Structures are given as C-alpha cells and as structure tokens.
Amino acid sequence: xxxxxxxxxxxxxxxxxxCPLDKHAGLLSxxxxxxxxxxxxxxxxxxYVHNWPIDYQSASxxxxxxxxxxxxxxxxxxxxxxDRAEIKRTLTSSATSSQQPSRVVVDSxxxxxxxxxxxxxxxxxxxxxxxxxxxxxxxxxxxxxxxGARGAAIQGLQPFASVVTYCLTLNDQGNLALNRxxxxxxxxxxxxxxxxxxxFTYILWNYLVVPLMSEGIRLNLPKARILHSGGWKRLxxxxxxxxxxxxxxxxxxxxxxxxxxxxxxxxxxxxxxYPDCSEGNKHAPLFGDVIxxxxxxxxxxxEGEQGIVQVCSVLPSSFPGHLLLTEDRAEVIAYDGCPCGxxxxxxxxxxxxxxxxxxxxxNLQVNRSLLN
Amino acid sequence: MIELAQPxxxxxxxxxxxxxxxxxxxxxxxxxxxxxxxxVIGVFDSWAKKLNTLDLDAAPGISFLRMWLRRGTLxxxxxxxxxxxxxxxxxxxxxxxxxxxxxxGVVGHWPAGNVEIQPIxxxxxxxxxxxxxxxxxxSGLFEVTQRIMEKLxxxxxxxxxxxxxxxxxxxxxxxxLQEAMAKSVDGAMIWGGEEAVLQIRSLPFxxxxxxxxxxxxxSVAAMDAEAWSDPENQETWCRRIARDVWQFDQxxxxxxxxxxxxKKGNGESTAQFLLMLQRAFEIENRAHPRRAIAGxxxxxxxxxxASWLLKDTTHKxxxxxGPDWTLLIGSGSDVPSPTQGKTLTVLEVDDLGDAVAKxxxxxxxxxxxxxxxxxxxxxxxxxxxxxxxxIVKLGQMHVFVPPWDGVDLxxxxxxxxxxxxxxxxxxxx
Numbered sequence: 030x031x032x033x034x035x036x037x038x039x040x041x042x043x044x045x046x047x048c049p050l051d052k053h054a055g056l057l058s059x060x061x062x063x064x065x066x067x068x069x070x071x072x073x074x075x076x077y078v079h080n081w082p083i084d085y086q087s088a089s090x091x092x093x094x095x096x097x098x099x100x101x102x103x104x105x106x107x108x109x110x111x112d113r114a115e116i117k118r119t120l121t122s123s124a125t126s127s128q129q130p131s132r133v134v135v136d137s138x139x140x141x142x143x144x145x146x147x148x149x150x151x152x153x154x155x156x157x158x159x160x161x162x163x164x165x166x167x168x169x170x171x172x173x174x175x176x177g178a179r180g181a182a183i184q185g186l187q188p189f190a191s192v193v194t195y196c197l198t199l200n201d202q203g204n205l206a207l208n209r210x211x212x213x214x215x216x217x218x219x220x221x222x223x224x225x226x227x228x229f230t231y232i233l234w235n236y237l238v239v240p241l242m243s244e245g246i247r248l249n250l251p252k253a254r255i256l257h258s259g260g261w262k263r264l265x266x267x268x269x270x271x272x273x274x275x276x277x278x279x280x281x282x283x284x285x286x287x288x289x290x291x292x293x294x295x296x297x298x299x300x301x302x303y304p305d306c307s308e309g310n311k312h313a314p315l316f317g318d319v320i321x322x323x324x325x326x327x328x329x330x331x332e333g334e335q336g337i338v339q340v341c342s343v344l345p346s347s348f349p350g351h352l353l354l355t356e357d358r359a360e361v362i363a364y365d366g367c368p369c370g371x372x373x374x375x376x377x378x379x380x381x382x383x384x385x386x387x388x389x390x391x392n393l394q395v396n397r398s399l400l401n
Numbered sequence: 402m403i404e405l406a407q408p409x410x411x412x413x414x415x416x417x418x419x420x421x422x423x424x425x426x427x428x429x430x431x432x433x434x435x436x437x438x439x440x441v442i443g444v445f446d447s448w449a450k451k452l453n454t455l456d457l458d459a460a461p462g463i464s465f466l467r468m469w470l471r472r473g474t475l476x477x478x479x480x481x482x483x484x485x486x487x488x489x490x491x492x493x494x495x496x497x498x499x500x501x502x503x504x505x506g507v508v509g510h511w512p513a514g515n516v517e518i519q520p521i522x523x524x525x526x527x528x529x530x531x532x533x534x535x536x537x538x539x540s541g542l543f544e545v546t547q548r549i550m551e552k553l554x555x556x557x558x559x560x561x562x563x564x565x566x567x568x569x570x571x572x573x574x575x576x577x578l579q580e581a582m583a584k585s586v587d588g589a590m591i592w593g594g595e596e597a598v599l600q601i602r603s604l605p606f607x608x609x610x611x612x613x614x615x616x617x618x619x620s621v622a623a624m625d626a627e628a629w630s631d632p633e634n635q636e637t638w639c640r641r642i643a644r645d646v647w648q649f650d651q652x653x654x655x656x657x658x659x660x661x662x663x664k665k666g667n668g669e670s671t672a673q674f675l676l677m678l679q680r681a682f683e684i685e686n687r688a689h690p691r692r693a694i695a696g697x698x699x700x701x702x703x704x705x706x707a708s709w710l711l712k713d714t715t716h717k718x719x720x721x722x723g724p725d726w727t728l729l730i731g732s733g734s735d736v737p738s739p740t741q742g743k744t745l746t747v748l749e750v751d752d753l754g755d756a757v758a759k760x761x762x763x764x765x766x767x768x769x770x771x772x773x774x775x776x777x778x779x780x781x782x783x784x785x786x787x788x789x790x791x792i793v794k795l796g797q798m799h800v801f802v803p804p805w806d807g808v809d810l811x812x813x814x815x816x817x818x819x820x821x822x823x824x825x826x827x828x829x830x
Contacts, residue, residue, distance in 0.1 A: 073711035080710050080718045093722075098703040101711065108711070324696045326723045327703075337696060354703055358696065382696035 044314035045371035070110040096352035107132035146300030147185040162190030165228030229259035300344040310375035411568040417581035424585030427533035437490030447556040462518035504531035506587030513593035514539035530815035533565040618765030622657035627772030639681035641796025658739035705740040762788035
C-alpha cells in the first residue's frame, strides 16, 4: 500500500496545524489511493464506486468522492477489505435492541494507526504525559476479539495511562455498580496528581455523579482531566443539560468545569475523535475531515448552516470506512479561524437525524396475506 | 401547540367538547337539510374553477383535484355507484321496490400525511353522499388544505357545503381527541400507513359506524418487451413513468416502487430504454424539483443506493449527486422493499407473469405498458387473482377513480334505503 507512508507522516504532524487548502490537497490524494486499493479488495465496493455520479479519479474535492452511508456497516458478516486471518478485532457500535449494531473489522495496521490517531488528537488537548487513569466503567467490557464502542473509547485513551483503575463492576444481576472502595482508594492516593478520567456520558452521570451527589460525597481530585463521550440522548431524556452536567461532575470531582471535555467519536470512524475546544467547537484533524451536507442537495453547507455529518478518515485500510455519511446533524461554525487556534473546519453537533416515520399510505412495513 | 394562520374552517382543537359540539351541529344539519349529489357537484364544479389560480399550482395534486371536482368527472361516478336518478336525490326503481341513497350522517376522515390533497378528496366522497364531514388535518398539510378550503368558502356563498364541514387540527398523539372524534361519527374513512391505520381502527367507534380503510399498499409498473423496445413510444412511456414516480414524492400507495421490464426474446439490451428513462427523470426533476426533504429520507435514499450496489456486482444504478431521484437497475422477479423518495428499482424479468405471480396482496396498482393485448389480459387476470385492485395504463397510476382499493368511494358512506310500497299491487286492496 503506497499510501501508508503518507498516512504515517500525517500522524507525526500536529493535527490541527495545516492550512485548509494544503490539508485538503493531501487528503484528496491519499483518499484517492485508498479508494483504488479498496476497489481492488472488494468487488461490491468497486461496483458502488464505479456507479458514483462523479469519477473519483478526476474529482477535485474530497466532497466529490464516493461516501458510504454509515448504516451500510450494519451488515453481518461485516464489510472487509482484508482476509479473515488478518482481522485482529471486530468493533461494534452501541445499538438499541431494535437496531443492528455496526461491525467494523480492524487489522494490525489499522489498529496501529487508530491508536496513533487518537493519541495525536488527545495530546493536542491534554498533553502527552502519562497519568493515573480512572475508567468509570467495568473491565468486563474489554474483550479480546470483539470490542464495543465503550471498550474502544477506553482503550483509545490507554496510551495516556500510567496505571488504570476501573471503578465500576457488574453486580449479581449483571448491572453496573459503583465500587466505592476502589474509587475512594484512587481518589485518596492521587489527590495531588494529574489524573485522567473517562466514562460514557450517561454512565458517568448515572453511576458516579448521581449516587455520590445524593450522599453529599465529593472526591478531592482538583487536577483531574475528565473526558466523556457517547452522546446526550439518554441524559436529555432525563432533562440533564450540558451545563448542569459539567457543574455537577466538576463539583463531584472537586475540579473546575473547564477540565471536562466532551468528545464525539464513532466506532465506524476509527482513530478519529472530535473533542470540544475551549470555544465549544469541534475540529477535524489533519488525517481526517468533516463535511456537513445539505439534506436537500447533499452538497456541503455554508458557515452557519446545518446538515448531515460526513466523516472522512485516511486511517482505516481494513474496511471501506474512509468516507462515511453519518446519521447525525451538525452546524458549521466556520471553515477556518476558530479563536482556539485550531485550523480548518469548526462545527457543533446538532443531534441525530430525526427518525421520522414515513406516514404515507405507501409505507408498507409488513406483508399481508393475500385475500385477507 | 398547533397555530393556524386563519381560522377558515380548520380549527385548532384542544378539547373533546369542541369535537362533540361540532358533531352535534353537523348531525343536525344533515337531518334538517337534505342535499342532492347534483347540488354538491354544482358547488364542486365552481370550486374546481376557483382552484385554477397560479398561487395554488405548486401544491402537489392540485391539477388532479381540479379535474376530480368537475361535473363531467363526478356525474358518471355518482350514477354508477348510487344508481340512476340518484344525481337529483330521487328514488329509483329496484325490481318491485324503490331505492334511494341516504347519508350515514357524520363521516370522520383520517387522511394520510403524505398526500397533500387527500383530506379534501376523502371529504368530497362523503359530501357527495349527502353527509357532513369532520376531517382531521395532518400537521404537515394545514397550509395547503387551508388554501384549498379558502377557495371553497369563496364560491360556496350559500354555505351549502361549508356548514357541513368541520376541519380539526390537533396532534395525532392526543388520544382523548382521537377518541372523541371516533365516538362522534357514523362513518369513518381511514387512510395511511400500517401504524396509523391500526391506531385509528382501535378507537372506540359506535357499533353502527361504517368504516372504510384505505391502508398501506405499494404499486408496481410493468412493460412488455414490445412496449419498452418500441422506439416511437419509448420517450412517451418514460415520461409517464417519471410522472407517476414524481407525484406525491413516490409516497402514495399508488406510486410505483418497481418497474418490471420483460426481457426481449432476441436478447436486445434495455440500455437505450434506461437511458431514455434517465433523461425523463432528469427532465421531470428540473420541472418539479423537490423543495424540502426529511433528513431520514435522504439517509434512506443513500442507504438504498449503497446496499443495492454492494449486494450484487451485476446491479447498476443511476443517480445524481443529490437525493433527487434514483434508478436501481438489476434483474429478478421479487418486489423489493420500497425506499420511496423517487427511488425506482428497474428489474428485467423473463416473463412478467413470474413477477405478478409473486404479488402477495400488498400491491394496490399495477401500471402497465403492453403492446400485446392478449398478454395484457393474461397479466391483468393474474394480477387480480394475486390481490391487485387497480390495473391501469402507465401515467395514470394516481388517477383517483372508484373503485379504489377494490371498493367504491361514495357508496360505503351512504345507506341504500329500499322502499316496497304498501299502496301498490295486491297489498293495496
């Protein structure tokens, strides 16, 4: 794969330093090569690319390249560009009981780049030092061959860990429960240290903040850097907004709210996560991009406009996940010039695409028996 | 909270009492003032002319509504469904007896949210039978319905019809209002998808309420080899297919979701025809571009394109960059799951009968383009046996003419009263 070296070189540069024009030219070149490679490895994908209305070989914009809707990764067996023996892990997205999860196969080169990608991004936000790592989740998630969204996120931050402590366990009923002893031991031992804390947003709230707040317990970890991800849907259902969440979480840990960082990540976009900057915006790293597409035209929207999010990443080579149209919406804040200093697009998520049921008389969901 | 620009006929309903009061008033009107189909058609005909204004032209289906409301369209339908003399509300001979159509009373209408003119169409069927109508307007159709109804108000100066109509705007999740409406009607016309139909059918209607359900169906188009390969008519057929796909954004039960093309015996390729079809879609799209789309539909269209092409390397597809329209091309005789949003699957099949034989009762309309009339008769017979209720020419798949879904449109909401005279014949002595 000729593009490997190019990707590696992108991973060594500060991820938000390039001017957008230079960045896009570099991305376009690598993505084209990756498309050639993916087409060679998967004939169905080749068929998709060849039927795309714009020839990717002559495309002048990343936005013109053929993207896959993320829902297409919900197939079993998963879409793969590598032989079965090369698959190191299968990542699965979180999904409700009525939905199929996405399945993403990861080989060694993709896994390596995935780790480097997350490290490059997180380093830009919290520095590169290793520190005690408190995981607000259970160790039982960390399977060998299969890994869910929570497990993947926990693992992605391990390069910043000197020692890892999991403070939740599964009780006899298989439900998550806070291990008070382990948490207190961690807090007491690292009171004066820089520590890293990570948990899914709703898990942090329901299994740590709420129980500790109800008993008036506060941890004394003023140097904690708290990262969380997984979205706000569940907490919004419980009427917990971001400001309240940040205030209560900071109070529980004994730190200031500015030490809390919400990031968006999806299993399907391996190695690329989108933390909030100090301005509350998200940015795309050098080895990836975000295109926000108008729902009516599927063309990129202008600044201040909302649309469907497409994520781009040069990192995966084990599955065709370079260009994925998500089911999330976002607003483009600016295409460059965020006051935080990071170059390129700045955007904010605006929730999921509403799953409006098509209510028409032509909306057929079940078969009916003849002459019934 | 539902907000309406003007309170013309459509009212934002917040309590059951409002529905009960409206129903009582309408029922009284029906009892006190009999109205003949001819009188109704007279107002409808004027209404049709009023709808001929530029500001309404963009409303989907408006040209069809104009045609439907004309005297020339409705008179034969009334005569066929209700019998001779029914136009003027008179008794007609029925063997030794006489018959006359009477209204069932107040008819409730639950139209689907995807067809802009459906609240009006449904209501007109009940009014032609002399009924009054309570119409629940789906939230997305307030504005267009309001604009159409304003034209009725303009021409119905005597309030012949408007005093028989109550248009209710309330959220579909208001179970109390749905129940109040169901309890207050003598007839119900229910249109829509499976979930909506099941929900409304389960409401507490009185035991005497006549219920007509026009539930979820899909439709299919088919062409025999001689029709699609005929160079003289190819373009016309393609334009007709595009027109059938475009109306109602392909979300109506009468919208074709798949086009079966019978393979030609000599192996002639469909490529030229498909190119023509692509052009017809492009032309129709330029003439009638979509003005808005739900994000979920955009996603569904992208998914349909990708899954079609990834699934089988013999599959092809033609589509623009945007979600405007899509042709998914392959072969096979199974009816695929509909995507809607102007996504037409085109399947080559050895024999059209193979495809029609697999219909399972879900297919409402079969739009045909056949050069061979004998073959058409065979296909029509098989389609009827396999549950199809309408077999029409391509380009006319949405033409709203009874029977629809296999049933009449006016007759279900009237009572045919039979009178055997006691003053005539032997008994009169």
